[in-house]
Amino acid sequence: MLNEPIYDFQTRLNCECVETEIDNSVVTLQYKGRDSYQNLDAYLSERRGFLQKLNLDDFSDKKVYKRAWLFDRVVIHAYLYPDTRMVDVTFFMLKRDALLHVDVENVVLLYRKHFAANA
Numbered sequence: 001m002l003n004e005p006i007y008d009f010q011t012r013l014n015c016e017c018v019e020t021e022i023d024n025s026v027v028t029l030q031y032k033g034r035d036s037y038q039n040l041d042a043y044l045s046e047r048r049g050f051l052q053k054l055n056l057d058d059f060s061d062k063k064v065y066k067r068a069w070l071f072d073r074v075v076i077h078a079y080l081y082p083d084t085r086m087v088d089v090t091f092f093m094l095k096r097d098a099l100l101h102v103d104v105e106n107v108v109l110l111y112r113k114h115f116a117a118n119a
Helices: 037-046 104-117
Strands: 015-018 027-036 065-071 074-081 086-094
Touching: 027 037, 037 074, 037 086, 065 104, 074 104, 086 104
Parallel strands: none
Antiparallel strands: 015 027, 027 086, 065 074, 074 086
């Protein structure tokens, strides 16, 4: 039995659980929120040792930057708005067996396509 938590993080982002917007055969839970660059940076800094950076950064639009990370079975996706220093963050909790048969980058690209279609 563990006496101490495996992950002991202090930072939080303002997010709420929402209905899954993309493939629910892969994504079990989805959280969305809006916060500041500063809070996102602090959140990521505390987890830096556990994060896997996905090669999906897109800075082609100067009004919104797109970034993504993987944390265990959680995909963290961020739309960063440099003019306001705010960020729209989405967390996708992947199903336990999803990493066995799904390319995580496809989840991010599906979400970006969905977001663009509904913007």
